Amino acid sequence: MRTTPPPRRRRALFAAALAVALGATATGCGSAGGDNAAAGAGDDKPFIALSNGFIGNGWRQTMIAKFEAAATQAQKDGLISKFKVVNAPGENSATEQVAQIKSLLLQKPDALLIDPASPTALKPVIEQACNAGIKVVVFDSAIDAPCAHVLLNSxxxxxxxxxxxxxxxxxxxxxxxxxxxxxxxxxxxxxxxxxxxxxxxxxxxxxxxxxxxxxxxxxxxxxxxxxxxxxxxxxxxxxxxxxxxxxxxxxxxxxxxxxxxxxxxxxxxxxxxxxxxxxxxxxxxSDPGQSVAALWEALDLLAGKDVPKELTFPIVLVEQKDLAAWAGALKPDEYAAWPWTQELFRQQVEAVKSGGDPVRPPIPTAAN
Known part of the structure; x- marks a missing residue:
């Protein structure tokens, strides 16, 4: 009977084959984030990568900033060993993002988070990642890739x-x-x-x-x-x-x-x-804090927790009654984002499972 190699072994075999196909070299389309492990975070902790298909507006920039802040803290807390962010340089080009993801796969992340440029064009490369044992969480968009978990706003x-x-x-x-x-x-x-x-x-x-x-x-x-x-x-x-x-x-x-x-x-x-x-x-x-929720989802998936294949999280709606609070909490170019902690993320997962009311995180203050 044919047996399946363990996930890390599958990732290693996949990366080697992909390296040959790409001429054994690949470069990202732009990167930020920690490639160096934080003190106290061993190599047995997960490596999280994020691929962003478009960086050309303030919402995407806030989304990346929120993820990097949360991932940096998770690294300090010993929850992850390292993280990497790559941003496709073009105007929402799926072709550029596919190349970007292939480059990331060579680095053998344990989980791959994707804000996709296309709901269909990324399907083959996402399936490659899944076949390599990588947990894939797509956020901010639906996706035609059944193996991926999806987290999005309505x-x-x-x-x-x-x-x-x-x-x-x-x-x-x-x-x-x-x-x-x-x-x-x-x-x-x-x-x-x-x-x-x-x-x-x-x-x-x-x-x-x-x-x-x-x-x-x-x-x-x-x-x-x-x-x-x-x-x-x-x-x-x-x-x-x-x-x-x-x-x-x-x-x-x-x-x-x-x-x-x-x-x-x-x-x-x-x-x-x-x-x-x-x-x-x-x-x-929509909530740029989705990227942070996607980080918590990836960690729970890697820990074997039961997470629905699709999660819908609340949008950010600023009503007149909350206008002053939000306006006072944000820098000029910063977009309103729900502050998803790991605990709040898990509460929202349970709300999705039960069909209950969505979790409403507190409005951040300027001190946050």
Whole structure:
């Protein structure tokens, strides 16, 4: 009877074969994080790698920063031996991320966390990782790879919270611009469809233009400014967290600022608070703290704990009542993120299993 080598042996055999296929050398597309083990963390502790398919907006940068801070502390606490982060340099290129992941696999991580550039194109390389005995946790997107565990926010909830209060705020009629996110990604496709479904219920809301803001204020500012001269009076801009940049576009064009979907970063929240806008504006985005939750998931999987194959975690919705607290806790370019501890992560896992209410971590303070 054929036997299967143990996971570390399988990883070693796989890495050797992959090295031959790639000419025995490979380099990452950019890296950060600890390749050196922390004092007291032995080689028997896990090595965690993170592959990020896109670094071109503040949300992704916050996501990486939160992961690195949590992984550094986990390294100090002796929970992991080392970690590595690689960021694909292009505009959400699946081809670049596949090459990036192949390079990471040569380094034989125990777990691989992936924020994917595509829900389908990474399937072969993810299956290679799984076959090598590596625990794979995909976050921030669904994925066509049955062997991977998936942790994500509800993109339908995000899109609904971005559009519905804004439409209500303008009285269910008027003219809007729709600012789309990272077109081509699974989350954006689901969010755009949700937005279209909501708009279909309001025949008196007309879409004057659709632009690609990439969920990034600076890019949305440029995209919206490019259409303002050719559209009528705008009552709202439905986005995925780019309202501060959109507001600057309207200011530059000397037009009244409409209802907006604000970013959840410190700059946007302080602007919203100080401008006293009360016109249906909202601040909502997915949680960049997903990367930290994915770290805890990987460690629990490596420890043999029972974790559902798919986990849905709560979005970050900043309501008027919590605006001052969030605005005071964040640096200008920092995005609101739930502070997932290992214990809070496990509580949310149990909530998912039982179908109970999601865990609501505390709003961080400036001291955090």
């Amino acid at each position: 993109f339908k909830d995000w899109a609904t919270a971005a559009a519905q209060p804004l439409i209500d705020g303008i009285g269910g009629k008027g003219t809007v611009i729709v600012s789309r996110g990272v077109v081509g990604s699974q989350p954006e496709a689901e969010m755009y469809q949700t937005t279209q479904d909501i708009l279909a219920k309001y025949p008196d809301v007309k879409v004057a233009a659709t632009v690609n803001g990439l969920c990034d204020g600076a890019k949305a500012q440029k995209a919206v400014l490019g259409v303002l001269s050719s559209v009528p009076k705008i009552d709202g801009v439905i986005g995925c967290g780019d309202g501060y940049g959109v507001a600057q576009a309207f200011t530059t064009a000397n037009k009244p600022i409409p209802a907006l979907t604000f970013e959840t970063n410190g700059r946007a929240l302080n602007y919203w608070r100080d401008s006293k806008l009360d016109n249906g504006s909202v601040a909502v985005m």
